Amino acid sequence: MSGDTGEGTGKGGAVRDVCVIGLGLIGGSVLRAAVSSGRNAWGATASVSDADAAAADGYDAGTDVVEALRRAASSEAVVVLAVPLTAVESVLALVERHAPGCLLTDVTSVKVPVRDAARAVAPSVTFVGGHPMAGTAESSWHAAAAELFAGAAWVTTVEPDTVLAAWQEVATLAVDLGARVVPLGAGTHDETVARISHLPHLLAAVLASVGAAGGPVAAALAAGSFADGTRVAGTRPALVRAMTEGNRTALLPVLDEALGALGAARGSLASTGGLASTIDAGHKAARKLAEHRHAPTTSVRVRLSAPDARDALLAVGERGGYVTAFDGDVALAEVP
Amino acid sequence: MSGDTGEGTGKGGAVRDVCVIGLGLIGGSVLRAAVSSGRNAWGATASVSDADAAAADGYDAGTDVVEALRRAASSEAVVVLAVPLTAVESVLALVERHAPGCLLTDVTSVKVPVRDAARAVAPSVTFVGGHPMAGTAESSWHAAAAELFAGAAWVTTVEPDTVLAAWQEVATLAVDLGARVVPLGAGTHDETVARISHLPHLLAAVLASVGAAGGPVAAALAAGSFADGTRVAGTRPALVRAMTEGNRTALLPVLDEALGALGAARGSLASTGGLASTIDAGHKAARKLAEHRHAPTTSVRVRLSAPDARDALLAVGERGGYVTAFDGDVALAEVP
Numbered sequence: 001m002s003g004d005t006g007e008g009t010g011k012g013g014a015v016r017d018v019c020v021i022g023l024g025l026i027g028g029s030v031l032r033a034a035v036s037s038g039r040n041a042w043g044a045t046a047s048v049s050d051a052d053a054a055a056a057d058g059y060d061a062g063t064d065v066v067e068a069l070r071r072a073a074s075s076e077a078v079v080v081l082a083v084p085l086t087a088v089e090s091v092l093a094l095v096e097r098h099a100p101g102c103l104l105t106d107v108t109s110v111k112v113p114v115r116d117a118a119r120a121v122a123p124s125v126t127f128v129g130g131h132p133m134a135g136t137a138e139s140s141w142h143a144a145a146a147e148l149f150a151g152a153a154w155v156t157t158v159e160p161d162t163v164l165a166a167w168q169e170v171a172t173l174a175v176d177l178g179a180r181v182v183p184l185g186a187g188t189h190d191e192t193v194a195r196i197s198h199l200p201h202l203l204a205a206v207l208a209s210v211g212a213a214g215g216p217v218a219a220a221l222a223a224g225s226f227a228d229g230t231r232v233a234g235t236r237p238a239l240v241r242a243m244t245e246g247n248r249t250a251l252l253p254v255l256d257e258a259l260g261a262l263g264a265a266r267g268s269l270a271s272t273g274g275l276a277s278t279i280d281a282g283h284k285a286a287r288k289l290a291e292h293r294h295a296p297t298t299s300v301r302v303r304l305s306a307p308d309a310r311d312a313l314l315a316v317g318e319r320g321g322y323v324t325a326f327d328g329d330v331a332l333a334e335v336p
Numbered sequence: 337m338s339g340d341t342g343e344g345t346g347k348g349g350a351v352r353d354v355c356v357i358g359l360g361l362i363g364g365s366v367l368r369a370a371v372s373s374g375r376n377a378w379g380a381t382a383s384v385s386d387a388d389a390a391a392a393d394g395y396d397a398g399t400d401v402v403e404a405l406r407r408a409a410s411s412e413a414v415v416v417l418a419v420p421l422t423a424v425e426s427v428l429a430l431v432e433r434h435a436p437g438c439l440l441t442d443v444t445s446v447k448v449p450v451r452d453a454a455r456a457v458a459p460s461v462t463f464v465g466g467h468p469m470a471g472t473a474e475s476s477w478h479a480a481a482a483e484l485f486a487g488a489a490w491v492t493t494v495e496p497d498t499v500l501a502a503w504q505e506v507a508t509l510a511v512d513l514g515a516r517v518v519p520l521g522a523g524t525h526d527e528t529v530a531r532i533s534h535l536p537h538l539l540a541a542v543l544a545s546v547g548a549a550g551g552p553v554a555a556a557l558a559a560g561s562f563a564d565g566t567r568v569a570g571t572r573p574a575l576v577r578a579m580t581e582g583n584r585t586a587l588l589p590v591l592d593e594a595l596g597a598l599g600a601a602r603g604s605l606a607s608t609g610g611l612a613s614t615i616d617a618g619h620k621a622a623r624k625l626a627e628h629r630h631a632p633t634t635s636v637r638v639r640l641s642a643p644d645a646r647d648a649l650l651a652v653g654e655r656g657g658y659v660t661a662f663d664g665d666v667a668l669a670e671v672p
Contacts, residue, residue: 205618216656282541
């Protein structure tokens with residue numbers, strides 16, 4: 001347990017310890033980055049190989065998840081749930097039992113299902129959902145890096161029942177790890193990642209299959225556009241299944257949008273022979289997204305004790321902005 | 337007119353001069369690379385800016401297409417049609433009028449429509465279709481480079497009525513320019529590029545549109561998979577329209593395959609909640625394509641005067657192989 005720096009919030013201004021459950025790519029990187037940032041941090045995982053590798057690298061890590069959680073409870077640590085989506089419910093039950101009343105966040109790729117599971121399985125826990133938008137192709141401790149989150153977007157959820165002091169603790173951890181904190185509702189997060197992460201994975205899978213149906217000739221002629229469009233089809237299927245199937249509710253309407261647009265292109269090509277509306281719309285959309293990304297930003301301050309703080313935080317995220325730091329209970333944000 | 341090296345075929349073993357009509361990215365690169373390879377070469381284009389830029393760079397280039405074609409006729413040059421697909425028919429008519437009996441090839445992205453146009457509009461011309469699989473995003477002389485074709489696949493069509501001596505002239509030019517020559521039927525080419533080039537462009541357009549519908553939040557969260565999947569949506573719409581609309585017949589069934597696969601994913605996600613078959617198939621397909629690309633090759637010799645030469649060449653291309661050189665009338669090929 002640290003506490004001598006005087007920075008951060010909660011625990012009377014002390015920096016919270018960090019307990020990471022799950023030490024794969026994301027959890028391992030959280031443990032590495034937390035220690036690098038000067039925090040007292042430890043981890044536990046059911047994976048013997050990840051635990052051994054982390055311990056061999058000099059980290060406070062083991063396979064006893066219950067012990068790690070008990071230690072978190074006694075030191076008022078932030079607990080970071082970094083297990084695969086399919087293991088979330090069972091670990092939530094352990095948290096509820098061994099660290100009730102703790103401050104819990106997660107790093108999984110969907111937020112509504114995890115929020116609902118936390119409410120159902122771990123009602124004594126103060127939960128704030130999180131999702132760092134960084135790497136999914138690798139999955140072990142060996143791929144973990146303290147710099148993984150540098151400059152990355154890290155969604156932290158703001159819901160009607162979110163305790164803003166708890167939200168600040170989680171956001172401060174993300175900021176300390178180098179990320180830009182994007183405050184969003186869980187539903188907005190899930191719809192957005194369906195568009196910009198889960199749909200791309202499904203389209204890459206479809207494109208790879210249709211391409212491979214062209215046999216060795218297709219392999220011989222495939223160049224830039226095909227290589228780009230199929231790159232993520234090389235991701236481990238289990239990871240892609242977990243994130244897409246886990247986001248079923250938000251993904252279905254997005255899949256329907258894509259099917260509608262592709263079907264419209266098909267219909268237009270078959271009837272008039274033209275693809276102008278599909279291609280022009282895609283080109284304009286790509287330019288619009290690039291403009292959003294390169295838009296100049298304005299500095300905004302959100303006082304978390306203000307009555308409209310929740311709405312003000314959500315407005316930051318929904319306009320494509322992000323929190324970069326805290327000054328007492330004021331979130332300092334940049335908004336396009 | 338060159339001819340002192342004794343290499344190549346036709347004209348009693350002399351290397352043919354090259355006349356390039358159209359001096360954008362591909363045509364300009366053909367002119368640069370032909371000169372670099374030691375050939376006598378000139379070009380003409382309706383684009384004053386491309387002609388001026390080529391001349392300023394020291395190339396024999398101008399805007400008088402008719403004069404360039406007459407010169408090609410008198411020196412028995414290979415004429416390379418490098419104009420946009422929409423201009424092919426009108427230039428074919430000029431070739432038929434001013435350089436009848438010449439040896440003509442093209443570099444456009446579809447082969448059946450150009451073959452049919454050549455048969456209809458330029459019946460006196462000896463035509464061999466071609467398509468170097470290199471760059472489409474840029475389009476002016478300024479983007480042209482002699483090295484554009486180094487190591488690239490360059491399809492040269494082999495049809496029932498193809499004159500193999502003419503095919504060898506065109507293939508020799510592609511080899512001289514640094515390319516791997518892939519002999520294919522025009523229909524196989526068009527189906528294959530529909531899979532590995534035209535479908536990727538349409539999926540990128542659809543993905544960009546669905547992503548942009550997520551607004552500034554989508555722009556803020558978009559990372560690797562979305563950036564990869566939408567990269568070619570930045571290509572000039574006119575270029576994408578020309579190649580996709582120009583390949584309508586081959587593209588429609590490929591679009592239907594993609595719609596079927598995406599619809600099946602949607603149906604499975606909605607009914608069982610599972611996406612295993614889509615994701616596993618995509619992952620296997622990506623691995624299979626990578627295996628094709630990295631497969632060891634065997635050297636094969638095809639004597640163009642042999643009675644089964646046409647089938648032997650097509651077998652090379654259809655197995656993912658390519659011709660690397662000629663030894664007299666023997667094509668030296670590598671086949672996976």
